[in-house]
Amino acid sequence: MPNELDSPVVVDFPLRGEGWLAVTTPAARIPSHGVDALGQRYAYDFLMVDERPGEYFFPGSGLGGALLxxxxxxxxxxxxxxxxxxxxxVVAALDGMPERQWIHPVREVVRQVVHGATFAPSRLMSILGNHVVLRSGGLFAGLVHLAPGTLTVAVGQSVRSGDVLGAVGHTGNSTSPHLHFQLMDAADPLVAQGVPCAFRSYEVQRHGAWSAVTNGIPGRHERLRFAGDGVGGADRV
Incomplete structure (x- = not known):
């Protein structure tokens, strides 16, 4: 039986620097977020962490962060x-939605669950937060939860692969600052179907060394960094 990820669309990795984890990825399960809604069947969540084992996405102790x-x-x-x-x-670009300035991990998870259980189409923007949707032919990319005031593009603008669109933030239905990334077959997440996605070039840290990956689908908790300059296309493997 063919695997759903056998023929993904290959695009360039949307982040720079190192220490990114795909804490949600279709390599671990499909649908990656547990549901097919909003075109997110094959969506990723990328979180930046430090060198400590686990998901330490901020300085200090995990216990201190959970309590305070x-x-x-x-x-x-x-x-x-x-x-x-x-x-x-650029076919959609929303900026200006406020960002929560303080994160309480337990509260954020409860908030996310409540938002999911009470979702209605009229509340879509409160789920996405600040975001950008790009189109190339019949393919659309959604980049979600951007920080307010950071978008550098507007609807109708043409961009090249690698152009800066905005910055990672904590708007919408987010548990902490991270990038939610997905490919879709339509601009409107309410009607879109997810499209499987791989990344053209990145590196994975294994046993203290970085290994190059080509046309790869990041596994859960693989430590990633960007490799290459991008070539601008969206191609099927």
Whole structure:
């Protein structure tokens, strides 16, 4: 039986720097977020962490963060530039939604569950937060939860692969600053179907060394960094 990920669309990795984890990935399960809604069957969540084992996305102890919380801007991913994964046209761009300035992990998880259980189409923007949708032919990329005031593009604008679109934030239905990334077959997540996605070039840290990966689908908890300059296309393997 063919695997759903056998023929993904290959795009460029949308982040730079190292320490990114695919904490949600179709390599671990499909649908990656547990549901097919909003075109997110094959979506990724990329979180930046430090060298400690686990998912330490902010300085300090995990217990301290759980009990006292942490400032949004102190999280490693916050403010990281987000780059266009292919050359195309901006078909949606929302900025200005407020960002929660303090993260209490337990509260954030409860908030996410409540939002999912009570979702209605009229509340879509409160789920996505600040975001950009790009189009290349019949392919669309959604980049979600951007920090307010960081979008550098507008609807109708053409971008090249690698152009900066905005910065990682904590808006919408987010548990901490991270990038939610997905490919879709339509611009509107309410009607879109997810499209399987691989990344053209990145590196994975294994046993203290970085190994190059080509046309890969990041596994859960693989430590990633960007490799290459991007070539601008969106191609099937």
């Amino acid at each position: 919380g942490v400032r949004t801007r102190d999280c490693y991913a916050w403010g990281a530039p987000i780059h266009a994964p292919f050359a195309g046209e």
